[in-house]
Amino acid sequence: MKIMDKVLIFVILSCSILLGFSFWHIHTNIAPEYVQVFVQGKLVQQFSLDQNGEWDIETESAQYNHLMIIQKSAKITKANCSNQNCVHQKAIYYVGETLVCLPHQILIKITGSKKASTPDSISN
Numbered sequence: 001m002k003i004m005d006k007v008l009i010f011v012i013l014s015c016s017i018l019l020g021f022s023f024w025h026i027h028t029n030i031a032p033e034y035v036q037v038f039v040q041g042k043l044v045q046q047f048s049l050d051q052n053g054e055w056d057i058e059t060e061s062a063q064y065n066h067l068m069i070i071q072k073s074a075k076i077t078k079a080n081c082s083n084q085n086c087v088h089q090k091a092i093y094y095v096g097e098t099l100v101c102l103p104h105q106i107l108i109k110i111t112g113s114k115k116a117s118t119p120d121s122i123s124n
């Protein structure tokens, strides 16, 4: 258990550092476009942020996380993991932001592509 605790702390610290770097990118010209789902470090699914909907992300052993994409944000609304930390995370909107479920080894990340700076062209 002690080794696992150290691994968890390392993972959490690594994520925090990555998140810190990610915030530097938020204010650049990268428009959020996709929600990528990684299970055990492998990209398994990708959704468009324009596509409102709800999906169950299932891992090998009947574990699930319920992902909701609405109004260009992503959130985990339900999961059967032990600590429920992922369910309590805030919705993510920006490129580089992540949702993490440590018990299920799921990472959900917003990605995008660089665009020319056109702040006035945003329309509904």
Ligand SMILES: [Zn+2]
Residues within 6 Å of the ligand: 079, 081, 082, 083, 084, 085, 086, 087, 100, 101, 102, 103, 104
């Ligand atoms: Zn979880």
